[in-house]
Amino acid sequence: MHATAITPSNRSASKAKVVRGLLEGLLEGKWQGGNRFTETLGAEAFGVSRTPVREALLDLQALGLIELRRNCGAIIHPFGENDLREIYAVRSLFEVEATRVAASRINLAKVETLIEAFEKIRGSGGIDPEWEFDRGLHQLIADSSGNRRLSTEIGRYSSLVQTMREIVGARAQGIHSASADEHLEILRALHRRDASDASSAMRDHLQQASDSAVAAMLEIRQR
Amino acid sequence: MHATAITPSNRSASKAKVVRGLLEGLLEGKWQGGNRFTETLGAEAFGVSRTPVREALLDLQALGLIELRRNCGAIIHPFGENDLREIYAVRSLFEVEATRVAASRINLAKVETLIEAFEKIRGSGGIDPEWEFDRGLHQLIADSSGNRRLSTEIGRYSSLVQTMREIVGARAQGIHSASADEHLEILRALHRRDASDASSAMRDHLQQASDSAVAAMLEIRQR
DNA sequence: GCTCCGCGGATTGTATACAATAACGGAAGT
């Protein structure tokens, strides 16, 4: 539904490729020192022109991952455990607030549908399809917040996290997706229209997700 | 200090021009219906090429102000009182959190410097220079949050608000800048390292700012 | 009359060319 800035399916495919490549480098731990990365360099590295590279760099700058200085190229800051936690901290800020607000407005029928979906997952023990529903849940909450700006911000970070997931998923084995239980706790609180419990459950959920992401990154780097 | 996305002094002057022009239209209340705005149209309207228009549209999309659809042009949503309040709500989310975290880390000497500055302002009754210190205060808090991501987001919204201020300031008479008292309350709480009071004062400050901005927008539209 | 296919135009996505500008280095002066 949202025009996701980072992974717009196939819209701006080149830009997405560049973003992914740079994120891979960040997660792997390349660019340890304050490395410089010019648009031309990126264009050659990824086999595209400067234009999508430039747009990718602007996006990454807006996410605080790089610093752009005129006629200097992008300064890539070393990316560590702490940076990943910061990303989840901001995401948590957004989504906890969205959950709190959404509790009194969210469409209960949709909540029930998702509850059934997650219960089915928990029963079957399937892991793979869960991310799909996870995205659906976060999207539903964002849209139900009634604040377009908040929803947009959530979408931006959602795309970032999604891309990181894909990168990590392709390399790390033991990356465990969030447990259906956490999702169900959020959903049941929402169904009761209990803003406090719901937002609290969302906070815990994202804390888990944060720890999990850090573990996955460290696993990747130990190779 | 930050590479501000919207008003980078004179970096990307054309892009800034386009952003400002579009924001003017939004604040004035043009584009009431779901208007379409193509890149070519913008290029002609502002006398620049498509490239800076495109970048401006991407920024505005990331701020939730417009919707970009492939081969469809930008869909400009009507902008109302509620949208302005939403922007301040998100900003409040960022800055209240930053204030809370910064309380235990902020450099007290810098706080004292700002306290003196605001006390001088309050004495002299000068209004004009206050925005400059206002920006300094918010920037200091953002940088003291110790979270680069959070700081970046604050910078994005800060630029947006700053541009809106400039637009409004050029048209409305009675736009009153925030009272020095509000700033002093934040600063004194920070100086006590009282996270609760400081963040609470920041919340109140932004609530005032929000009301003030809405009033200014309505004043503009009544002409 | 209704549906489906295909084509033309409009619009974005990407590449390239040109202009502006700031970093870098070296030479001259002290």
Added chain:
DNA sequence: ACTTCCGTTATTGTATACAATCCGCGGAGC
């Protein structure tokens, strides 16, 4: 040796050209 100035060069900012893609419309077939 240090600093300052200036020219070169690297790099971004902007403009333009080209490619891909989607939307709408009209006509053919049923």
